[in-house]
Amino acid sequence: MLGFLAFVVIYGIIKTRGTNDMDSFIRGGRKTPWWTITLSIMATQASAITFLSTPGQAYVDGMRFVQFYLGLPIAMIILSITAVPLYHKLNVYTAYEYLEKRFDLKNRTLGSILFLSQRGLAAGFTIYAPALILSVILGWQLDLTILIIGFTVILYTTVGGTIAVNKTHILQMSIITVGMFSSFVIIYFLLPDDISVIDAAYVAGKLGKLNAIDFSFDLSNRYTFWSGIIGGTFLMLSYFGTDQSQVQRYLAGSSIAESRMGLLVNGLVKVPMQFIILFIGAMVFVLYQFVTPPLFFNPVEEQNVKNSIYSEEYIELEKDYDRIYKEKQVKIREMLGAIESGSEIEITEKTNDVLAKQEEATIVREKAIDLIKETNPDADTNDTNFIFITYITTFLPIGLIGLVLAAILSASMSSTSAELNALASTTVIDIYKRMIKKDASDSHYLKVSKLSTILWGIYAIIFALFASQLGSLVEAVNILGSLVYGTILGIFLVAFYLKRIGGNASFYAALVAELVVLYCYLFTSIPFLWYNVIGCLLVIILALILNTFLPQKSNS
Amino acid sequence: MQSEEREKKSTDETTPPILGSWIRVYALVFGNLILLILLFYFFTKVFE
Secondary structure, eight states: OOHHHHHHHHHHHHHHTOSSSSSHHHHGOOOHHHHHHHHHHHHOOOOOOHHHHHHHHHHHEEEOGGHHHHHHHHHHHHHHTTHHHHHHTOOOOHHHHHHHHSOOHHHHHHHHHHHHHHHHHHHHHHHHHHHHHHHHOOOOOOOHHHHHHHHHHHHHHHHHHHHHHHHHHHHHHHHHHHHHHHHHHHHHHHOOOTTHHHHHHHHHHHHTTOOOOOOOOOTSSSOHHHHIOOOHHHHHHHHHHOOOOHHHHHHHHHSSHHHHHHHHHHHHHHHHHHHHHHHHHHHHHHHHHHOOOOOSOOOOHHHHHSSSTTTHEEEHHHHHHHHHHHHHHHHHHHHHHHHTTTTHHHHHHHHHHHHHHHHHHHHHHHHHHHHHHHOOTOOOOOOOHHHHHHHHHSSOOOHHHHHHHHHHHHHHHHHHHHHHHHHHHHHHIIIIIIISSSSSOOHHHHHHHHHHHHHHHHHHHHHHHHHHOOOSSHHHHHHHHHHHHHHHHHHHHHHHTTTOOHHHHHHHHHHHHHHHHHHHHHHHOOOOOHHHHHHHHHHHHHHHHHHTTTTTOOOO | OHHHHHHHHHHHHSSSSSSSSHHHHHHHHHHHHHHHHHHHHHHHOOOO
16 A cells, blocks of 8 residues: 555656646646546545445435436536536636636636635645544554645655646556455355345345446435535536636646546446445445444444443443344345245235334434443544445455555545645736735746645645544535525526626626525524525626626626 | 647537536536436435
8 A cells, every 4th residue: 555655656756757837737748538537536536435434324324315416417418518618718727817817817816716715715625534433443642644645746746747637647546446346246255145136225225335327406415416416517517617626627628528538437337436436335224234333334433432421331332232233134144035936915014024123223323322422422423434434444355455454545636636736826827926925936926836735735735634523524515515606606507608797797696506505504404415405596687787787897 | 830839729628538528517516416417316215
């Protein structure tokens, strides 16, 4: 694993020795082929959180999270038609540069500040998530792990810029694919001899883990077909169309065709990829039906309670849990027998028996979580992120554990490097070059870009060092994104399609929309995917209204 | 010569590497999404 880490850094540096001007540093000299763009887009989006948290989410909540990605292919088509040709023709370095060409400086600044505020924190998360898991599992010090991951990424991203990010993404996506495929194949061999893959799918399905599509329209339900296809489309449009960490990937394309293909192939493969990752989580759930899982997946918290006055009580709960699981295994086999016989009445009866055992197990687990809270009121009682890594370290052979850990590290580095690269580009192009020092040499801006990469890297590391328990990490990052993505998307949609709207109307509409989104987050229970829709629609509607009152200023 | 290069570049930018036109590539991506939704729905219903 350490060898892989060193190899990525050396590879990133050696392959990017020619990065000696701003165009190479930010847009990779615009020579990137479509297949590299696809891999780079996927590697940027697939952070370590994707591989640690997503299977755990399927284990706990089923596969319904896949619906979150249903809007992605639609967003890829829309962006290929609209944003890609526009960005290429205007020859921009950042997405926000376009806002000034279309509106004015204040819209450009608002867009870039919203991006910097959100993405700077997200970069901290992408370092923190794997560092936390690796420190717990390998016994490393958390702070030291964060520093190692953070400074490794800073090193090659600062030296090679966009080219280093894209080159290492190819390597990182390869190791991620091999790592995930290996963990899936191993589950197949670990299932009991009398349980086929189809049986495993029935067990997962009957226990509510294969709920991939839910057509009910329920605003209180976070993941449904409708929230995915409507809210997800808005979120993905905003993420891929206006977030510089993604825009920078396809701005590196050598032509409009290469950039378009890069996005569209991502639209073809992303949803199945997420489905497979979630299915792996569902299969880990099935495996743990035949092997009693830990009462709590976070070994540190479990050890804390075992070292406390509640130790005996906790061990008794563990025994109860094991007994219930053994009884549940008998019931599951009876349920599978009923499915084979085809008798609907018997299937319902036996499924209810299994669900009753599941309920018993849940009650015991809740008692264990109460003890963990009694031991340490600040303990993180959400162990979703530790489920998949526990499976890896418990069941995989030593060599494969190293491979999967390398995949997790790859995912963390690939996202973080793209984020630092984008944060530096936006800071230099949209803030420093535009407002602080307008007429410096190319080599000066290159130096400032590299310095900016280092500073944003340090900022992300500091945030990672102070990140605390926020529930499921993947959701925390998505919620954070949804707070600003809708507003940013609204500004861009007004810019793209409403040519009559001026800069003042767009700017003030965006400010009001952002305040409303923050109000929704703080004072309502509206699921976060809808913030994207609310923010975006508010910007458009308010801009149309304000445009009739405010003096117009449009550069279109 | 320059006009040939411009023409080549223009063709490169307007023609996708597969399927001959962008409309067909968009249809492929959209059709793939519809197929996946149907497959996922079928998958949910069969095993629930």
